Amino acid sequence: MSNSISVNGRDFLLPTIPTVGICLDGTSWEYLAAAADHMPNLQRMIRQGAAGTAHSVVPSFTNPNNMAIATGVPPVMNGICGNYYYDPESGEEVMMNDPSFLTTGTLFAAMAEAGQELGVITVKDKLRRLLGHGMKGICFSGEKADQATREENGIDRVTTELIGRAQPGIYDPELSVYCFEAAVKLQQAHPRNLLYVTTTDFVQHKYKPEAPEAIAFLAALDRHLGELDALGMVIGITADHGMNDKVRKDGSPKVVFAETLLAAAGIGSRVILPITDPYVVHHGSLGSYGTVYLADLDQTDDARMLLEAAPGIELVLSREEAAEAFDLPANRIGDLVVLSDQHTVIGRREDWHNLSVVEEGLRSHGGLHESEVPLIINRPLKPGYALRLASGQARNYDLFDFLLNGLAS
Amino acid sequence: MSNSISVNGRDFLLPTIPTVGICLDGTSWEYLAAAADHMPNLQRMIRQGAAGTAHSVVPSFTNPNNMAIATGVPPVMNGICGNYYYDPESGEEVMMNDPSFLTTGTLFAAMAEAGQELGVITVKDKLRRLLGHGMKGICFSGEKADQATREENGIDRVTTELIGRAQPGIYDPELSVYCFEAAVKLQQAHPRNLLYVTTTDFVQHKYKPEAPEAIAFLAALDRHLGELDALGMVIGITADHGMNDKVRKDGSPKVVFAETLLAAAGIGSRVILPITDPYVVHHGSLGSYGTVYLADLDQTDDARMLLEAAPGIELVLSREEAAEAFDLPANRIGDLVVLSDQHTVIGRREDWHNLSVVEEGLRSHGGLHESEVPLIINRPLKPGYALRLASGQARNYDLFDFLLNGLAS
Numbered sequence: 001m002s003n004s005i006s007v008n009g010r011d012f013l014l015p016t017i018p019t020v021g022i023c024l025d026g027t028s029w030e031y032l033a034a035a036a037d038h039m040p041n042l043q044r045m046i047r048q049g050a051a052g053t054a055h056s057v058v059p060s061f062t063n064p065n066n067m068a069i070a071t072g073v074p075p076v077m078n079g080i081c082g083n084y085y086y087d088p089e090s091g092e093e094v095m096m097n098d099p100s101f102l103t104t105g106t107l108f109a110a111m112a113e114a115g116q117e118l119g120v121i122t123v124k125d126k127l128r129r130l131l132g133h134g135m136k137g138i139c140f141s142g143e144k145a146d147q148a149t150r151e152e153n154g155i156d157r158v159t160t161e162l163i164g165r166a167q168p169g170i171y172d173p174e175l176s177v178y179c180f181e182a183a184v185k186l187q188q189a190h191p192r193n194l195l196y197v198t199t200t201d202f203v204q205h206k207y208k209p210e211a212p213e214a215i216a217f218l219a220a221l222d223r224h225l226g227e228l229d230a231l232g233m234v235i236g237i238t239a240d241h242g243m244n245d246k247v248r249k250d251g252s253p254k255v256v257f258a259e260t261l262l263a264a265a266g267i268g269s270r271v272i273l274p275i276t277d278p279y280v281v282h283h284g285s286l287g288s289y290g291t292v293y294l295a296d297l298d299q300t301d302d303a304r305m306l307l308e309a310a311p312g313i314e315l316v317l318s319r320e321e322a323a324e325a326f327d328l329p330a331n332r333i334g335d336l337v338v339l340s341d342q343h344t345v346i347g348r349r350e351d352w353h354n355l356s357v358v359e360e361g362l363r364s365h366g367g368l369h370e371s372e373v374p375l376i377i378n379r380p381l382k383p384g385y386a387l388r389l390a391s392g393q394a395r396n397y398d399l400f401d402f403l404l405n406g407l408a409s
Numbered sequence: 410m411s412n413s414i415s416v417n418g419r420d421f422l423l424p425t426i427p428t429v430g431i432c433l434d435g436t437s438w439e440y441l442a443a444a445a446d447h448m449p450n451l452q453r454m455i456r457q458g459a460a461g462t463a464h465s466v467v468p469s470f471t472n473p474n475n476m477a478i479a480t481g482v483p484p485v486m487n488g489i490c491g492n493y494y495y496d497p498e499s500g501e502e503v504m505m506n507d508p509s510f511l512t513t514g515t516l517f518a519a520m521a522e523a524g525q526e527l528g529v530i531t532v533k534d535k536l537r538r539l540l541g542h543g544m545k546g547i548c549f550s551g552e553k554a555d556q557a558t559r560e561e562n563g564i565d566r567v568t569t570e571l572i573g574r575a576q577p578g579i580y581d582p583e584l585s586v587y588c589f590e591a592a593v594k595l596q597q598a599h600p601r602n603l604l605y606v607t608t609t610d611f612v613q614h615k616y617k618p619e620a621p622e623a624i625a626f627l628a629a630l631d632r633h634l635g636e637l638d639a640l641g642m643v644i645g646i647t648a649d650h651g652m653n654d655k656v657r658k659d660g661s662p663k664v665v666f667a668e669t670l671l672a673a674a675g676i677g678s679r680v681i682l683p684i685t686d687p688y689v690v691h692h693g694s695l696g697s698y699g700t701v702y703l704a705d706l707d708q709t710d711d712a713r714m715l716l717e718a719a720p721g722i723e724l725v726l727s728r729e730e731a732a733e734a735f736d737l738p739a740n741r742i743g744d745l746v747v748l749s750d751q752h753t754v755i756g757r758r759e760d761w762h763n764l765s766v767v768e769e770g771l772r773s774h775g776g777l778h779e780s781e782v783p784l785i786i787n788r789p790l791k792p793g794y795a796l797r798l799a800s801g802q803a804r805n806y807d808l809f810d811f812l813l814n815g816l817a818s
Binding site for chain 1: 438440441442445452455457458459460462781783785789790792793795796799800801802817
């Protein structure tokens with residue numbers, strides 16, 4: 001029997017020690033630094049293992065990064081470049097939550113196929129469906145922990161037996177902590193060879209790194225990290241993206257309403273904001289990445305110049321340039337891709353957004369300034385991997401390459 | 410007796426274990442990666458200690474970075490922002506090799522004052538004079554190893570007794586290796602509490618990272634690194650800057666001749682290229698940083714726009730903007746500061762440069778694309794330091810802060 005498998009052109013050794021990959025949604029180094037004194041287990045991992053900064057997928061959104069981690073490859077190969085895309089033929093905005101939009105299989109499915117015991121735990125159920133696609137094993141979300149069945153999730157009685165209490169609500173920071181606790185208890189009750197746990201960034205959207213609420217949240221996660229470590233697991237931690245304030249000096253959201261801007265110059269457009277999801281309380285669908293479909297392609301140059309000149313817009317690329325620069329599927333992005341700066345977000349038009357949800361401040365992501373994320377492994381690395389990490393060449397979607405192929409023996 | 414000293418506003422613990430700081434001139438991660446298989450000692454340091462990427466001083470030149478490392482502070486505080494500056498009052502271009510241009514003391518001088526045994530070894534003698542300024546202890550250059558005296562250098566008979574052979578020539582890559590060998594032999598014969606060794610980048614100017622000559626050079630340094638490690642020393646390695654090809658597709662140097670460009674628009678200027686030094690064979694005085702003194706300040710806006718529009722120019726800043734952005738002394742930079750891109754250098758006018766020395770290619774530095782450098786420590790770090798390094802917040806001139814204050818106990 002081979003001791004490795006090939007997935008999407010990359011080879012992965014089968015785990016010899018139970019291994020857990022963790023995606024801390026929206027958790028930049030700033031958060032880990034601010035909470036450092038309250039994360040003794042993470043500090044020990046950094047000291048005893050290896051830590052560095054990795055590049056995320058751009059757009060720096062949750063689903064593209066989680067799916068890149070799960071498949072080991074970027075959106076151009078796996079198809080997932082946001083929560084939404086626009087189908088010009090049907091004229092419809094299509095939600096990419098359905099696994100049918102995945103254009104490759106996942107490492108998880110392939111590992112299960114190779115006889116490994118897999119576990120995947122998410123906060124939101126929409127992401128569970130994508131991550132668990134085609135995978136035999138245990139895969140459930142905190143959001144619907146009480147509805148897990150053997151048929152659908154590979155496990156039942158999660159709340160009543162495994163964890164012993166009902167899950168918190170979807171907007172309760174405790175739900176991410178609950179998922180970490182579930183990972184520990186799953187590993188104790190039904191040991192997995194390979195486990196993936198991904199949190200949600202409700203806390204980071206709401207609180208700055210130095211806020212007591214953010215520190216308390218990470219301190220709670222750290223306690224469970226310590227438990228996973230004590231079980232002898234190989235642990236790797238990364239993030240899908242960082243998070244920045246997106247406000248003016250007076251605290252009001254700093255938004256470039258792109259459809260409005262273009263319409264004022266007589267340019268018809270549909271702006272797709274792929275951060276949009278049913279959980280709008282986080283961000284009001286406002287992030288630092290948008291993609292523009294133009295009514296008239298003859299106006300492309302004018303549109304580009306107008307957008308480039310707008311204060312807060314950092315980069316405007318053609319479809320081809322963006323596909324090339326960020327490894328995106330050209331058929332799922334617009335005629336232009338627009339990125340805003342560290343403190344600006346992109347909107348459609350004012351009346352399309354429910355701005356009341358961001359009245360008290362807006363922290364969001366999606367652009368280049370949220371695309372540098374931590375990568376931390378609790379074991380020393382092989383020379384080549386140590387060097388890739390130290391020299392800033394690692395991607396967050398190399399997580400399982402590092403965990404399975406990269407450990408010093 | 411206190412166990413720490415304060416230098417330029419920063420506190421440093423006295424070394425409790427013999428400690429060596431090393432600056433590998435012009436050695437980016439690309440060089441260390443290409444030579445990885447031939448640097449087993451460096452690989453062990455990375456694996457057992459900590460490694461990451463640090464920011465250099467900009468301009469990414471040798472002297473500003475060495476002096477920042479030696480003083481622990483940037484050019485705005487230590488005064489050294491290049492090899493040359495222009496004194497508008499006297500109308501003279503002034504070479505900043507003389508220690509009188511240093512506006513602060515060094516960590517080395519302060520450590521010696523506190524009773525520590527110091528050692529500083531450089532390749533070029535011009536840098537030896539700056540680094541050793543005001544310092545009691547042993548300080549000599551490879552270039553003038555045979556001329557070292559007890560009075561001037563704190564040691565004599567370097568070639569005849571300490572090393573047992575004459576030094577190679579200034580353009581021989583072996584001279585840097587010779588300095589590493591000298592460090593090992595010095596430590597064996599006259600143990601130092603604190604040692605600083607800095608090489609020269611002749612090899613990196615001439616050879617790409619994957620060239621056999623570059624790999625052989627680094628392999629030779631690595632053998633001596635292993636000897637320093639075997640002596641039980643705390644070792645920290647960084648670089649002053651990286652190195653990039655600065656050529657067109659046909660291999661010819663890609664130069665923006667700034668004085669010529671401005672003169673064509675009727676703008677009189679003097680462009681100072683602070684990379685200029687007596688060792689022009691390296692680079693023909695062509696780097697990616699220049700600073701412009703204008704004959705008529707009313708033409709500042711025009712000059713700025715012209716330079717910004719020149720292909721290959723990446724950034725043009727006013728004196729005030731540059732001083733602020735790069736912590737430079739405003740009185741030693743021009744009216745404008747100009748940075749060129751990864752593959753472009755800045756010249757004055759064609760006839761000023763001896764372009765024959767770069768006919769066969771040009772690799773150089775000075776700009777933003779050479780300002781990310783390795784930082785490697787052969788011991789585990791305290792949590793806060795590990796986090797600073799992993800999160801990309803370290804500066805190369807934090808080297809001795811990491812070595813003296815940052816080690817895990």
